[in-house]
Amino acid sequence: MTAWRIAVGGFALESVSFLPQETGLDDFEREARRGRALIEGLAGSASVAGGFLEVLDAAAAEILPLVYTDCSAAGPASDAAFEHYRDELLSGLRAAHQSESGPLDGVLLFLHGAMTTPSRPDPEGDLLQDLRDALGPALPVMVAFDLHANLSPRTATLCTALFGFHFSPHVDMAETGARAARCLLAKLEGRADPRVALVKPPVVLPSIFTATSLQPLSQIVADSLSLAQRVPGILDASVFCGFAYADTPDLGFSVAVVADGNPGLAEAEAARLAWRIWGLREALLHEDLVDDLEAGLAKAKQITRQDARPVVLLEHADRFNDSTWALQRLVAEAEGLAVHCPYLWDPQTAAAAVAAGAGARLTFALGGKSSARAGGSVAAEAEVLWAGDKVFTGSGPMRKGRRIDLGPSALLRLGSVTVSVISVCTSAIDLDPLEQFGVDFAAQDIVLLRSKTHFRAVYEPLAAAIVIVDTPDWGTADLTQLPYRHARSGIFPLDRRAEWQGTPLHAKLAN
Numbered sequence: 001m002t003a004w005r006i007a008v009g010g011f012a013l014e015s016v017s018f019l020p021q022e023t024g025l026d027d028f029e030r031e032a033r034r035g036r037a038l039i040e041g042l043a044g045s046a047s048v049a050g051g052f053l054e055v056l057d058a059a060a061a062e063i064l065p066l067v068y069t070d071c072s073a074a075g076p077a078s079d080a081a082f083e084h085y086r087d088e089l090l091s092g093l094r095a096a097h098q099s100e101s102g103p104l105d106g107v108l109l110f111l112h113g114a115m116t117t118p119s120r121p122d123p124e125g126d127l128l129q130d131l132r133d134a135l136g137p138a139l140p141v142m143v144a145f146d147l148h149a150n151l152s153p154r155t156a157t158l159c160t161a162l163f164g165f166h167f168s169p170h171v172d173m174a175e176t177g178a179r180a181a182r183c184l185l186a187k188l189e190g191r192a193d194p195r196v197a198l199v200k201p202p203v204v205l206p207s208i209f210t211a212t213s214l215q216p217l218s219q220i221v222a223d224s225l226s227l228a229q230r231v232p233g234i235l236d237a238s239v240f241c242g243f244a245y246a247d248t249p250d251l252g253f254s255v256a257v258v259a260d261g262n263p264g265l266a267e268a269e270a271a272r273l274a275w276r277i278w279g280l281r282e283a284l285l286h287e288d289l290v291d292d293l294e295a296g297l298a299k300a301k302q303i304t305r306q307d308a309r310p311v312v313l314l315e316h317a318d319r320f321n322d323s324t325w326a327l328q329r330l331v332a333e334a335e336g337l338a339v340h341c342p343y344l345w346d347p348q349t350a351a352a353a354v355a356a357g358a359g360a361r362l363t364f365a366l367g368g369k370s371s372a373r374a375g376g377s378v379a380a381e382a383e384v385l386w387a388g389d390k391v392f393t394g395s396g397p398m399r400k401g402r403r404i405d406l407g408p409s410a411l412l413r414l415g416s417v418t419v420s421v422i423s424v425c426t427s428a429i430d431l432d433p434l435e436q437f438g439v440d441f442a443a444q445d446i447v448l449l450r451s452k453t454h455f456r457a458v459y460e461p462l463a464a465a466i467v468i469v470d471t472p473d474w475g476t477a478d479l480t481q482l483p484y485r486h487a488r489s490g491i492f493p494l495d496r497r498a499e500w501q502g503t504p505l506h507a508k509l510a511n
């Protein structure tokens with residue numbers, strides 16, 4: 001038997017539509033891998049591609065690597081960057097499909113599902129539409145999406161089947177890629193006829209409440225996870241929480257169910273899960289878990305006096321790793337407490353520290369530069385403890401095996417507060433951000449993080465407590481503060497009196 005010819009690619013970004021900085025070609029290119037470098041760089045990694053490649057390799061498939069780039073979370077993609085990678089993916093697919101080696105048998109893609117550009121509220125849908133226009137409706141195309149995707153009904157009609165991360169923190173990215181790849185092989189070998197249905201209950205959550213260990217979200221995820229075992233004919237199910245900070249008509253939750261040859265069954269189970277989300281919407285919105293800055297600082301200080309373990313103070317509304325609302329207060333009121341702030345994104349300060357060198361004392365304007373909502377810079381004298389380029393291989397559950405390049409970086413001391421500053425905007429979600437700068441987590445009283453859910457996989461078991469503070473930055477938990485222009489009306493909690501008649505208002509069947 002000749003090997004299956006499978007193309008593999010990825011183009012991912014979680015866009016905060018409201019941020020002024022676009023994510024451009026340079027940003028995507030820094031993360032991009034192509035050809036052999038895609039296979040060699042991502043095989044065995046915790047990425048979606050790692051899962052694609054593992055399953056394809058075991059099946060002795062012929063892998064046709066396209067381009068793969070994942071910029072994590074940032075501002076909107078520029079229109080030029082979107083068009084560049086769309087065109088590169090499509091020309092690679094066309095070339096592979098029309099080559100002398102014969103047509104493609106299938107395609108595996110990783111898309112985030114919450115990308116926006118200045119002129120496109122649904123770029124992933126646009127990309128898939130162009131792919132179908134180029135390659136036709138019959139080619140099996142399996143797509144893995146992030147749990148935070150705001151999926152459009154159109155997207156579900158364009159994928160042969162779609163798959164989402166089950167967990168946030170996203171510790172199952174590779175497994176999600178493997179689910180998509182196994183389903184593709186099952187279709188090609190005639191073992192399954194995957195049909196997908198998508199149902200969208202009108203609910204969206206601030207990212208902070210999409211941690212899948214939180215009740216009752218954990219029960220809904222468990223329900224979806226066991227579906228394929230419990231219900232004959234179901235192949236796969238995914239609950240997508242949506243991404244509240246991408247301004248799109250498709251904002252919010254989606255449930256996708258893949259059934260074997262039975263679109264009606266897929267739709268019925270998707271609608272059942274969607275109805276369950278709608279019924280639990282008030283409980284899913286954990287406003288009780290968030291303090292204002294004043295109360296959160298007091299709580300963190302009180303806990304650290306009674307517990308030797310560090311407290312994680314979470315400035316979750318920060319979307320650019322440079323908010324200073326909490327840092328301003330901690331520098332002014334540290335009271336001798338050992339406070340560490342990892343990965344403050346500030347290329348200007350990093351460059352100044354590198355130029356001055358270790359041992360120098362300088363007055364910096366630290367952070368707060370990404371937008372008018374970031375809190376303004378902290379003007380303070382600091383000692384440069386270390387400065388230089390920081391490049392290493394990631395070790396955490398989500399970044400294992402990935403090359404991390406932070407650019408010019410520095411470790412600064414301001415009294416009892418230490419801050420690492422970096423030039424490439426990256427979230428601190430595991431212990432690498434501390435250990436790579438020689439900072440001991442256990443020796444801290446308070447560690448200031450800006451992650452939403454991903455930090456929990458590492459920090460939750462180690463911290464005395466996680467204290468979440470809300471600040472006015474672009475990721476605030478109070479979604480009514482955001483200037484939505486494209487979101488459809490009637491979404492809870494933007495509309496607290498939203499009504500939904502349940503099944504299947506936003507259902508769409510593919511195939």
Ligand SMILES: [Zn+2]
Binds near residue numbers: 014146147170
């Ligand atoms: Zn996500």
